[in-house]
Amino acid sequence: xxxxxxxxxxxxxxxxxxxxxxxxxxxxxxxxxxxxxxxxxxxxxxxxxxxxxxxxxxxxxxxxxxxxxxxxxxxxxxxxxxxxxxxxxxxxxxxxxxxxxxxxxxxxxxxxxxxxxxxxxxxxxxxxxxxxxxxxxxxxxxxxxxxxxxxxxxxxxxxxxxxxxxxxxxxxx
Amino acid sequence: xxxxxxxxxxxxxxxxxxxxxxxxxxxxxxxxxxxxxxxxxxxxxxxxxxxxxxxxxxxxxxxxxxxxxxxxxxxxxxxxxxxxxxxxxxxxxxxxxxxxxxxxxxxxxxxxxxxxxxxxx
Ligand code: HEM
Numbered sequence: 499x500x501x502x503x504x505x506x507x508x509x510x511x512x513x514x515x516x517x518x519x520x521x522x523x524x525x526x527x528x529x530x531x532x533x534x535x536x537x538x539x540x541x542x543x544x545x546x547x548x549x550x551x552x553x554x555x556x557x558x559x560x561x562x563x564x565x566x567x568x569x570x571x572x573x574x575x576x577x578x579x580x581x582x583x584x585x586x587x588x589x590x591x592x593x594x595x596x597x598x599x600x601x602x603x604x605x606x607x608x609x610x611x612x613x614x615x616x617x618x619x620x621x622x623x624x625x626x627x628x629x630x631x632x633x634x635x636x637x638x639x640x641x642x643x644x645x646x647x648x649x650x651x652x653x654x655x656x657x658x659x660x661x662x663x664x665x666x667x668x669x670x671x
Numbered sequence: 672x673x674x675x676x677x678x679x680x681x682x683x684x685x686x687x688x689x690x691x692x693x694x695x696x697x698x699x700x701x702x703x704x705x706x707x708x709x710x711x712x713x714x715x716x717x718x719x720x721x722x723x724x725x726x727x728x729x730x731x732x733x734x735x736x737x738x739x740x741x742x743x744x745x746x747x748x749x750x751x752x753x754x755x756x757x758x759x760x761x762x763x764x765x766x767x768x769x770x771x772x773x774x775x776x777x778x779x780x781x782x783x784x785x786x787x788x789x790x791x792x
Contacts, residue, residue, distance in 0.1 A: 658731030659724055663703040666720045 503591075503643025507584055510639060516632055521579055523629035527622055528575035531630065534618040538611070539567045545610055552603055574633055587637055591644025601645045608638045675791060679707045682787045689780040692772035694751065697765045698758070698788060699723050706762055706792075718765065725755055726763040743785075745774075754778075756785040762792050 511517055531538075543560050547553040556563055570590070573583070594604060615630040654661050673681070683696045687709060695710035703720035710718055730741040744755040752772060756764040764785055768777055 656731070657724075658727040658734075660701060660727070663701065663720065663723050663727065666703045667724055670717055670720065 503588060503640055503647060504584055506643060507636060507640060510636060511579070514632055516636065517579065520629040520632040521577060523625055524575045524633060525577040527619060527626045527630065528572075530622055530626075531575060531615065531618050532571065534614070535568055535571050538614045538618065539564050539571070541614065542567065542607060542610060546603070546607060549603070552599075555597065555599055574637065579633070579636070584640065587640040588644055591641035592648075594641060595644050595648045601642055604638065604641050604645075608634060676707065678791050679788065680709075682784050682791070683707055683709050686766075686780055686784040690773065690776050692769045692777050693766055693780070694769060695767040696784075697722070698792070699726075699763050699765060701727065701760070701762070710765070710767060722755055722763055722765040726757060729755070730757070730760075743781075754781060756781055758785060758788050758792055762788070764788055 514520070543556060543564060546556060547560075573586070576583075611634055612631055615634065616627050619626040619630055650661055650664060653659075653664060657664075659667070679698055683698070687693055687696050695712070697708045697710045697715070697718065698706040699719040699722045700706055701723055703723035705715050705719040708715045708719075725744055725746075726741075729744045733739065733741040741757050743757065744753075746753040746755075749770075751770055752768040752774075754766040754768060754777070756766075758764060764781065766777070766781055768774070
């Protein structure tokens with residue numbers, strides 16, 4: 499069930515005029531960012547490993563995670579942000595949910611990635627930085643969406659209330 | 672031929688007329704929508720949502736604690752009471768009853784209405 503997140507993804511793209519303003523820019527800046535990919539990825543896991551709890555989660559599989567992180571970065575700049583892109587990103591979200599990684603960590607490392615991308619693209623100008631931040635925000639929105647939907651699903655399971663009812667109840671809050 | 676809505680309303684009318692201890696009656700969906708509202712007052716939407724929440728949770732509790740199929744919930748407030756009856760998981764019948772209601776008669780009538788509504792819904 500990725501309906502809500504998918505709707506939000508589509509709405510967010512329209513709201514920011516993503517397909518018009520940013521999607522065409524991303525493939526053009528791919529090479530520049532990917533030159534820094536290794537250092538960005540290495541720092542990403544080094545920063546993460548400073549946190550005791552996060553370090554335990556990634557321990558023993560950092561090399562494998564670095565490889566998937568590289569593939570994730572490549573795809574970020576491929577220029578195609580349609581249904582298939584959404585599905586793959588949502589799956590990444592679900593994998594983090596299943597691995598019981600607190601969404602807090604995703605938020606803080608996304609903050610690191612924002613800074614790293616801005617640094618890598620400083621010479622390319624504002625449009626390049628804006629495009630990289632726009633796609634990072636969409637990715638973070640999808641991953642956090644997967645967490646949100648998982649919480650709703652579990653809430654529904656525990657209380658026996660269907661999700662529509664839960665939404666209705668919350669509207670009275 | 673009466674519509675489904677009319678048949679539901681007939682059952683609710685009869686129930687409400689059965690004893691003056693019954694103050695209001697309604698039928699709600701598991702989504703928390705009002706199917707038929709004779710509760711009086713202007714809290715229909717909230718009542719439907721709260722009633723559905725009560726029914727869902729009660730069903731979950733009966734399953735978890737293995738006490739058979741969920742049938743009904745009885746809530747007593749200091750001013751009045753609320754009764755909720757499951758209609759085969761498809762809907763619920765909700766009643767508000769007077770503070771010192773003759774619950775024996777109310778339950779008898781309400782269970783009859785519950786069975787009739789199960790045939791309609
Ligand atoms: C924006 C932030 C993040 C991105 C973009 C990201 C990216 C990825 C990707 C692409 C995968 C591979 C998914 C697959 O197998 O298809 C993955 C898996 C994984 N990530 Fe992340 N990640 C992020 C944050 C985190 C954080 C904060 C942690 C730990 C605290 C973490 C730990 C893991 C682990 C343990 C797996 C493997 C899960 C499994 O296979 O059971 N990730 N991540």
